[in-house]
Amino acid sequence: MKILLTTLNAKYIHSNLSLKYLYMSAVEHRRSIDVREFTINNDDDYIYTEIIRGGYSAVCFSCYIWNISRVLYLVENLKKAKPEMKIALGGPEVSFEPIDFLRSHKSVDYIMVGEGEEIFRDFVKTFVSRNQAFDKVKGLIYRLGGKIFVNPPADMQEFDSVPFPYGFLLPSDDRIVYYESVRGCPFQCSYCLSSVEKHVRPLPLERVKKEVSFFLFKHVKQVKFIDRTFNYDRGRCNQLVKYIMDHDNGITNFHFEICGDLIDEEFLRLLGAARKGLFQVEIGVQSLNPLALGAVDRQKNTDKLLPNIQQLVQLGTVHTHVDLIAGLPFEDYLSFIDSFNGVYQLGADQLQLGFLKLLKGTKIREEKDKYGYVFRESAPYEVIANKFMSAEGMARLKMVEHLLDLYYNRGGFQKTLEYAIQHLQVTAFDFYEELAYFFYLKGYQHRSHKKEDLYRIFYEYACWKDRSLPGVAADIQELLTADMQRTLNPDAVKKFNKKGWNIDRRTI
Incomplete structure (x- = not known):
């Protein structure tokens, strides 16, 4: 009997850590x-055919907000093609309200609820033995003889008992390698699934060092720690950072998500001495509105947070990524502008403007009526509006997000952006909002654009501004040229100069 363990990742460069944990547990x-990883960009027929031709007796999917609709479409058709094939689902997208889910999706035979290592191990053992004693598998909900059976929940696992996920399934050279040294989070943010678990379970420090050494030995391109708060224990964090620096192979990059409040002098000292490119850190600011933060149980000291992030940015050795969330309670449009401007001025390498999602199992979803949330009923459950911000306001922020990604996060416009915000005498948010208005007014949102055309669009915007601020177009053209020369390869610059600054309207 053959079992397929699979998922659909959001991008090719992503890999799925859960599949590796499950495989090693069994x-x-x-x-x-068999273990196969597809992506949501793969054609449905391709995935379907690959699974059918594999001759599997059971197919187990790992389910998330980005793939659940595609998984269900595949499951329905796999079941039609091979009614005898058993379908098992696991992951956060099916671990909440699983009985209703099973009732609604007749093609699904089993749901594994919660952490899956022991559940999957016992499921596989039972399945391959053909004894059908699934009532002994804790954490399993299953369909048998037209009835749904609910087993007792699985016990919380001792994290140290979970095997190293890359023992047999080696990391790929061209994909991000995900690694977990801690399960759980010390914070209880009401929009996050990590708040569901009340415990923090770290792996022993010596085990983590040993496993990190494996990635360094393999010259993995990037290791992304999925720990929710890597520096929750500052001493442990600093020891790991120092260990990585002491064993730096000159190739591998390490990504951490940290709490900005907890940044200490030792952390800054270490990172200041690190090889540029060795570390990148992500910090979830989410909002600077104390009412919004309090409503989602996120008590942050912004007076300490912002200077800490600024010091980190000023080191110049660490790639910094900061996050904001639109749609939090008590965060109206004007309040969000204040949050945006306050975070933008920090000068982080990337600023992600995200939108609140009311995930299954989270406290904020239970409070949807309290705050008047209107949200998408299917994954990813993104907020449409609430008592504090209209759907139109959210749509305007979507426009700003689009331009922020194109011009700030994509890179290549640093000097031009600095000049524009300073000399147009506007706040950062006002600038991006106006640029977005121009971009959408011209219809540029209807298609994707090459990097070269983004320079042309910015210049066209500058010419539009030049009517009220004479001379600004010439200044911006000069800065765009300098930014372009720093960013594009020489051949691309020559091609640009040959074509000129006017954008081809036929490409819109």
Whole structure:
């Protein structure tokens, strides 16, 4: 009997850590298990055909907000093609309200609720033995004889007992390698699934060092720690940072998500001495509105947070990524502008403007009526409006997000952006909002654009501004030229100069 363990990742460069954990947990039955990772960009027919031709007796999907609709479409058609094929689902997107889910989706035979290592191990053992004693598998909800059976929940696992996920399934050279040294989070943000678990379970420090050494030995391009708060224990964090620096191979990059409040002098000292490119950090600011933060149980000291981030940025050795969330309670349009401007001035390498999602199982979803949330009923459950911000306001922020990604996060416009915000005498948000208005008014949102055309569009915007601020177009053209020469390869610059600054309207 052959079992397929699979998922659909959001991008090719992503890999799925859960599949590796599950495979290693059932490694004694590895000859009966295949592991395949597809992406949401793969054609449905391709995925369907690959699974059908594999001759599997059971297919197990790892389900998330980005793939659940595609998974259900595949499951329905796989079941039609092979009614005897068993379908099992696991992951955060099916671990909440699983009985209703099973009732609604007749093609699904099993749901594994919660952390899956022990559940999957026991499921595989039962399945390959053909004894059908699934009532002994804790954490399993299943359909049998037209009835739904609900087993007792699985016990919380001792994280140290979970095997190293890359013991047999080696990391790919061209994909991000995900790694977990801590399960759980010390904070209880009401919009995050990590708040559901009340415990923090770290792996022993020596084990983490040993496993990090494996990635360094393999010259993995990037290791992304999925720990929700890497520096929750500042001493442990600093020891790991120092260990990585001491064993730096000159190739591998490490990504951490940290709490800005907890940045200390030792952390800054270490990162200041690190090889540029060795570390990148992500900091979830989310909002500077104390009412919004309090409403989602996120008590942050912004007076400490912002200077800490600024010091980190000024080191110049670390790629910094900061996040904001639109749609929080008590955050209206004007309040969000204040949050945006306050975070933008920090000068981080990337500023992600995200939108609140009311994920299954989170406290904020239970409070949807309290705050008047209107949200998408299917994944990813993104907020449309609430008591504090209209749907039109959210749409305007979507426009700003689009231009922020094109011109700030994509890079290549640093000097021009600095000049524009300073000399147009507007706030950062006002600038991006106006640029977005121009961009959408001209219809440029209807298609994707090459980097070269983004320079042309910016110049066209500058010419529009030149009517009220004479001379600004010439200044911006000069700065765009300098930014372009720093960013594009020489051949691309020559091609640009040959074509000129006027954008081809036929490409819109």
